[in-house]
Amino acid sequence: MAGPDRHGSGAVSEQRLSLAPWKDRRNLLALVVSMVTLALILVFSATVQGFATRGNLSVILSNSASLAILSCGMAVVIISRGLDLSIIAVMVAGATTYATCIEAGMGGGAALVVTGLAIVAVGMINAWLIAYAELPAMLATLASAMAITGLFRFAILRGEFLLLLPKENPAVQALTSDLLPGLPVVTVMMLAALAATWVLLNRTVAGEIIYAMGDNFLAARLSGLPVRSVTMLIYVWAAVMALAAGLVVSSASGAVDFRTVTNGTLLFDVILVVVLGGIPLRGGRGGLANIVLGVALIAVLRNGMTLMNVTTQIQDVIKGLVLLAAIAAENFLNPRDIETDTAGDL
Amino acid sequence: MKRTVTTIAAALAAAATLALPATAQDNGMAGKKVIFVPITMGISLTEAWARRMREHAEVGGYSFEVRDAAFNTSIMSELLAKAIADKPDLLVVHNPTVQLLARQIRQAEAEGIPVLQINLQSNQASTGFVGASWERIGREIAEDIVKECGAGTGKSGKVAVVPGQLTAADSVIMNEAAFKVFEQGGIEVVSNQASDWEPEKARQITATVLQQHPDLCAIFGHWDVHTMGAGNAVRDAGKADDVLVYATGGGDSVTCKAIEDGVLDRVWSYDADGQGRDAGTLIDLMLQGARNPDGMMIAESPLKVIKAGDGYDANLCFKM
Numbered sequence: 211m212a213g214p215d216r217h218g219s220g221a222v223s224e225q226r227l228s229l230a231p232w233k234d235r236r237n238l239l240a241l242v243v244s245m246v247t248l249a250l251i252l253v254f255s256a257t258v259q260g261f262a263t264r265g266n267l268s269v270i271l272s273n274s275a276s277l278a279i280l281s282c283g284m285a286v287v288i289i290s291r292g293l294d295l296s297i298i299a300v301m302v303a304g305a306t307t308y309a310t311c312i313e314a315g316m317g318g319g320a321a322l323v324v325t326g327l328a329i330v331a332v333g334m335i336n337a338w339l340i341a342y343a344e345l346p347a348m349l350a351t352l353a354s355a356m357a358i359t360g361l362f363r364f365a366i367l368r369g370e371f372l373l374l375l376p377k378e379n380p381a382v383q384a385l386t387s388d389l390l391p392g393l394p395v396v397t398v399m400m401l402a403a404l405a406a407t408w409v410l411l412n413r414t415v416a417g418e419i420i421y422a423m424g425d426n427f428l429a430a431r432l433s434g435l436p437v438r439s440v441t442m443l444i445y446v447w448a449a450v451m452a453l454a455a456g457l458v459v460s461s462a463s464g465a466v467d468f469r470t471v472t473n474g475t476l477l478f479d480v481i482l483v484v485v486l487g488g489i490p491l492r493g494g495r496g497g498l499a500n501i502v503l504g505v506a507l508i509a510v511l512r513n514g515m516t517l518m519n520v521t522t523q524i525q526d527v528i529k530g531l532v533l534l535a536a537i538a539a540e541n542f543l544n545p546r547d548i549e550t551d552t553a554g555d556l
Numbered sequence: 557m558k559r560t561v562t563t564i565a566a567a568l569a570a571a572a573t574l575a576l577p578a579t580a581q582d583n584g585m586a587g588k589k590v591i592f593v594p595i596t597m598g599i600s601l602t603e604a605w606a607r608r609m610r611e612h613a614e615v616g617g618y619s620f621e622v623r624d625a626a627f628n629t630s631i632m633s634e635l636l637a638k639a640i641a642d643k644p645d646l647l648v649v650h651n652p653t654v655q656l657l658a659r660q661i662r663q664a665e666a667e668g669i670p671v672l673q674i675n676l677q678s679n680q681a682s683t684g685f686v687g688a689s690w691e692r693i694g695r696e697i698a699e700d701i702v703k704e705c706g707a708g709t710g711k712s713g714k715v716a717v718v719p720g721q722l723t724a725a726d727s728v729i730m731n732e733a734a735f736k737v738f739e740q741g742g743i744e745v746v747s748n749q750a751s752d753w754e755p756e757k758a759r760q761i762t763a764t765v766l767q768q769h770p771d772l773c774a775i776f777g778h779w780d781v782h783t784m785g786a787g788n789a790v791r792d793a794g795k796a797d798d799v800l801v802y803a804t805g806g807g808d809s810v811t812c813k814a815i816e817d818g819v820l821d822r823v824w825s826y827d828a829d830g831q832g833r834d835a836g837t838l839i840d841l842m843l844q845g846a847r848n849p850d851g852m853m854i855a856e857s858p859l860k861v862i863k864a865g866d867g868y869d870a871n872l873c874f875k876m
Contacts (some may be wrong), residue, residue, distance in 0.1 A: 212564055213740070259755040259768060260767055260768030260769070261768075263767065265767045265770075266666050266764070266767045266768070268767075269763050269764050269767045272763070273760045273763060273764065319585070361599070367598075369597060370598045370599070371596065371598045371599060371627070372599070372755075372781060374784070374810060376815075377817070377819075379789065386792060405778055433593070445787065459756050460786065461754040462756070462759055462792070463758075463759040463784075463785040464755065464784055464785065464788045464819065465755040465756070465781075465785065466753055466782060467754055467756065468578070469627055469752075469753065469754055470625055470756065472626065472630070473627050473752065474754065496775060513764055516747075516749065516760075516761055516764045517764060517765075518749050519746070519748065519749060520749075521748075521750060522749055522750045522751070522752060523722070523750070523758065534796065546676040
């Protein structure tokens with residue numbers, strides 16, 4: 211098994227379990243990102259009114275819940291050396307299906323089952339295109355994103371961009387309420403997604419195969435690992451995470467908005483989180499700690515800039531510069547070697 | 557034989573001309589071509605406009621085509637370039653920003669194609685404009701906010717502005733007008749961040765601002781659709797009774813539903829349905845050669861103020 215053997219399985223397991231990825235020299239980027247996040251927290255706390263408050267922490271958590279959940283899906287895909295450009299389209303398609311079901315009078319549970327089945331089917335189609343039709347992941351998911359967006363907009367929404375959700379509907383209220391006082395359902399969903407991702411990557415055979423695929427796909431396949439079945443699992447996983455994020459976003463804002471797919475920067479934000487956290491686009495490395503680090507930096511940056519009344523456009527510029535710096539740092543800290551070069555890129 | 561065919565063709569053409577309604581054959585509009593390039597279809601605003609303009613086209617006997625840019629500004633520039641190349645008799649353009657299509661509007665006018673700008677103006681003047689007076693809306697909403705939150709009301713005087721895009725015509729003009737009133741009325745604008753017209757971004761911005769300024773008095777959203785996200789953030793924070801949510805919009809039934817649900821409090825509606833009819837009338841006149849020698853032909857939309865509370869009237873909204 212190429213992944214764990216390459217760096218020594220013991221070392222890799224220790225790295226993923228320890229929640230301190232910077233112990234490994236290759237994860238210096240994670241150290242840099244955590245230091246930057248800490249510095250930002252200190253600077254914002256000292257200079258921005260209302261930043262260092264309990265209420266603001268709650269806002270940071272609820273505002274970053276969808277981003278964290280999506281990142282759990284994308285991180286697993288990227289660790290396996292894949293890429294899912296359809297994740298935002300699936301997110302909005304899932305929310306649309308759920309909203310359409312409850313509008314048709316279905317209960318929350320039944321709507322969730324129907325939506326879940328539809329979204330698993332979408333994930334399986336993505337995976338089939340990649341694992342069996344052997345299309346490059348980037349192109350297959352880009353095409354499916356377009357197909358999903360077009361299909362849902364014109365067949366279900368009949369050309370509309372927006373679907374408003376009745377917030378008084380119990381199926382929507384269930385998602386916007388607090389599970390315990392001060393503990394919103396969306397925060398619980400985020401924590402559950404993070405925990406499930408940790409279990410998948412660290413406590414299952416599939417997790418080991420995901421790392422092996424990311425480290426050297428060819429070697430993983432030639433050594434007899436069930437890479438096709440695991441690819442199915444990976445893209446279904448991403449689709450389910452996208453659905454969870456879609457429910458979080460649409461229930462909070464009271465709307466399903468297809469412009470998130472066509473015009474929004476959310477896909478960029480998700481990739482930004484994963485790369486910033488220290489998961490290389492060439493796969494094979496990274497884990498829960500990296501996702502948490504990436505989300506923390508973006509969430510703190512976004513919240514601080516909003517409190518400082520920095521315009522959305524300038525926020526995008528700053529995020530773009532941060533991503534460029536992260537990719538450059540990652541390339542510098544993890545220079546390509548013969549093995550990673552011969553294994554190919556996305 | 558050839559002569560017989562020609563005679564029959566001429567007779568058919570004459571019969572077809574006679575069969576046209578009197579208005580179409582006499583008014584110089586019949587057979588002409590109008591192209592509408594909106595920011596997007598699939599929203600009640602543009603659908604309402606297109607519906608009324610299409611009705612006028614049917615009566616006037618001219619063709620009416622829609623080229624949907626689907627919220628993509630680069631596609632919109634391409635569609636407009638193609639529309640100009642098709643040499644229509646009139647173009648209707650819905651500008652996403654004050655600058656984006658200015659050069660192409662100038663080009664169309666230079667090539668003799670009159671351009672009717674609808675609701676969102678460009679920096680570039682053209683033959684006509686139909687739409688709301690954003691200056692008036694910005695000023696009136698700001699005056700209402702001063703009345704509710706300004707000096708002497710006992711409120712904090714804090715307001716958050718949620719534009720769609722800072723460079724869109726409505727945002728530019730409304731902010732300019734509103735900020736003048738705010739300055740004189742002792743209002744403090746604590747946030748002015750664009751939502752890119754997205755409800756979720758508006759929600760996130762508002763949730764964050766509400767934490768920083770729990771005594772926020774009002775939110776001024778520049779479009780009812782994205783402002784619903786802001787209104788939901790206010791409701792979720794349990795501040796629906798403390799924070800007034802203002803918006804502008806085309807005033808379809810969804811807006812009234814949002815007011816009934818307590819998501820929005822006050823909406824300055826420019827009545828998209830009425831705007832569509834105004835646009836249709838202006839198109840008819842422009843196709844017949846009407847021009848304003850002193851500048852643009854302008855049809856300013858009357859406003860309807862839809863407020864929650866005792867004076868609420870659901871009939872102020874139109875249905876698609």
